[in-house]
Amino acid sequence: MTQEVLPLLTALRERLDAAGLWQQSPIDPEALNSQQPFCVDTLNFPQWLQFLLIPRLTALIEGGMNLPNGSNVSAMAEMYFKDAPDGGPIIQIIHDIDVALGIVE
Secondary structure, eight states, X not given: OHHHHHHHHHHHHXXXXXXXXXXXXXXXXXXXXXXXXXXXXXXXXXXXXXXXIHHHHHHHHHTTOOOOOSOOHHHHHHHHHTTOTTHHHHHHHHHHHHHHTXXXX
């Protein structure tokens, strides 16, 4: 599974960057302390992907730890990116990550 996820995380980063959604400046670390799903009260969804999902999954993979199997990020991606011109490829990569994690089929 990890062999599938790491290249997908790289592809997600590249696609977010190509869409102009990769933030070059760091965020306030307090924004990561949200108790809301996807930190909706402190981050937008691309920020959540950049500052939480991608680093956490990468750290788990690099640390040889188990990957999560309980969240469905592609549902949130579909809602957030449904009308975005570059949304389709981003949604597909996130869906592929969920599939690789065994979350969706």
